[in-house]
Amino acid sequence: MIQLNDKLFETFIRKEEINDKIAVLASEINSEFKNQDVIFIAILNGSFMFASDLMKKIDLNCEISFIKVSSYVGTTSTGRVDEIIGLNTSIANKNVIIVEDIVDTGITMDKVITLLSNEKPASLKICTLLYKEEAFKGKNIPHYIGFNIPNKFVVGYGLDYNEKGRNLDEIYQLKEN
Numbered sequence: 001m002i003q004l005n006d007k008l009f010e011t012f013i014r015k016e017e018i019n020d021k022i023a024v025l026a027s028e029i030n031s032e033f034k035n036q037d038v039i040f041i042a043i044l045n046g047s048f049m050f051a052s053d054l055m056k057k058i059d060l061n062c063e064i065s066f067i068k069v070s071s072y073v074g075t076t077s078t079g080r081v082d083e084i085i086g087l088n089t090s091i092a093n094k095n096v097i098i099v100e101d102i103v104d105t106g107i108t109m110d111k112v113i114t115l116l117s118n119e120k121p122a123s124l125k126i127c128t129l130l131y132k133e134e135a136f137k138g139k140n141i142p143h144y145i146g147f148n149i150p151n152k153f154v155v156g157y158g159l160d161y162n163e164k165g166r167n168l169d170e171i172y173q174l175k176e177n
Helices: 015-032 048-055 107-117
Strands: 002-004 007-013 037-044 061-073 076-085 095-103 123-131 144-148 171-174
Touching (some): 015 123, 037 048, 107 123
């Protein structure tokens, strides 16, 4: 049990499970894109830990770039996506994999896909550590999914509650009262 700001959280996914799942995701990507170049685009801030651990297991000729978008205030999605830091590399005619910490409503991913599609990549796929299928309302279902989780608020391993908890090496869910 941990406390972040005014909320209590309990362990949900242990670091060993996270590491095992990342190895599986990397294996799938390595297999699908064997002998091809790939550009990974990690969504900041939340995906930084996932992107780092995933990249250590990727055996492809690849690059990584980062963009930053925001759609959360506290524990609630605002429903609005703001691009804060843009893409600094050309993705035209290249295989692109978006690396995201969590896909819940899909609003952020739909916006990111729209923005990146305008750059005419050869392929565009989504890799997410966490997916909330029951909360999903978007058009772009992730291609690579680590864990399908219930629609509960989670923190840790890059995910935050009002900027706290990103440094935790496990994932915690909000404790029910």
